[in-house]
Amino acid sequence: MEKKRKKKKKSKDDFTQEAYMGIRRMFFLNEIIPGQKISYGDLAKRLEMSTTPVIQALKRLEYQGLVRHEPNRGYYTENISLKEIMEIYEFRELIETSLLPKTISQIDKKGLKILKKALDCHLDAVRDIYLKERLLKDMEFHLALATLSGCTIQINTLKSLFDLLYLKYRGNILFVTPMDTVDSEHTKLYEYIADSNLDGAVGILKQHISNVKEHAIISIERINKEKSIKTI
Structure with a gap:
């Protein structure tokens, strides 16, 4: 035996x-x-x-x-920090847009298939009331896009930023951007990449991150205001 x-x-x-x-x-x-x-x-x-x-x-x-x-x-x-969340989104924009030229120049059918799958998973998840599923699938879409660049240092840095965002800040802070807006921006980003349209991809990615940052800032300011009223 x-x-x-x-x-x-x-x-x-x-x-x-x-x-x-x-x-x-x-x-x-x-x-x-x-x-x-x-x-x-x-x-x-x-x-x-x-x-x-x-x-x-x-x-x-x-x-x-x-x-x-x-x-x-x-x-x-650590407490919620408006300064921190602004810096995170600004750094995300720098990293993610800087990776687009390399991604678009070397993406193949397999890479597009990977990105399309990540997009479809996100589009399915955002219809769900389970907010944390949306957070995960949003992160996976952005990381899939970054990973296709093959730039290890930037990818690992981006993962750390997502860790800080999604572990520290609640979903009702980060996901206050209208669902249809996020859906549209992600879909356009995929289409620009599939068409090798670098300018279009950079423009829509900047717009997307800026929109999410703006809504997150409004949400944090509202929370801080509510806290200050309670302490009076």
């Missing part, structure tokens, strides 16, 4: 990665919100593990700008 393979014992890094992914999921599902004090003991119970990998995961999230550590007080999630 063939001997049963021994189950590989998890390393410290495995547990830290598991804790990290678990806490990320809590951020994405709004189980952890901006400005909240984080109890790593509570997180450890929810994740059913010791506090050591949880603390290591929080240190990693601190490096990403999602949490901060205050000596003798513990960990806190």
Whole structure:
């Protein structure tokens, strides 16, 4: 009889990665919100593990700008920042538009098929009331487009920006741009790329990111105003 393979014992890094992914999921599902004090003991119970990998995961999230550590007080999630979200969208525009020339110059039928699939998934998702599905499919469309450029450093930087956006800021902040507008802009972007129309693609991508940024800013300003009224 063939001997049963021994189950590989998890390393410290495995547990830290598991804790990290678990806490990320809590951020994405709004189980952890901006400005909240984080109890790593509570997180450890929810994740059913010791506090050591949880603390290591929080240190990693601190490096990403999602949490901060205050000596003798513990960990806190970072507050919503209007300045930060403006900078994120401005940086996104710089990166994404800079990748378009390379993408358009080298995209083939396979690449167009990948991009079209990402577009179709997004168009299907935006009809759904489940807002987080929209967030994921929007991100996947933009990352699919960036990935087709083959520029690894810019792609990884863009992934980090999406992490900061979608883990820290709630869907009702980011997705306040009218659905039809987003649908139309994504569809036009695909069509310009399929037609190798660089000027058209750059123009519609800039317009799209600018529109989303503008609506996100309005949403954050409204939230800040409501908070200030409550504290009076």
